[in-house]
């Protein structure tokens with residue numbers, strides 16, 4: 001009874017099936033009961049909001065720059081400083097439909 005050994009081996013491929021799953025365990029969403037922490041939390045949130053609304057020196061300079069006349073970089077037409085972004089976009093769309101609005105008014109990018 002001689003079993004013929006095949007000349008070739010069928011190599012068993014070890015499939016590396018380590019898939020990284022980004023599934024977040026539902027336990028993370030468990031609500032925690034916190035006693036008396038809410039009042040202080042909303043207070044700090046309010047203070048943070050006030051901080052945000054404070055005009056900083058940087059933004060003040062920025063708005064001063066914006067007060068300068070607006071000029072369309074494509075047709076060099078000038079607009080008064082109070083021209084809103086909407087008006088600029090209207091101009092760009094009406095006069096330069098082939099151009100990007102930022103080509104006419106690069107300042108809108110900021």
Ligand SMILES: [Zn+2]
Nearest residue numbers: 072074075095
């Ligand atoms: Zn223009």
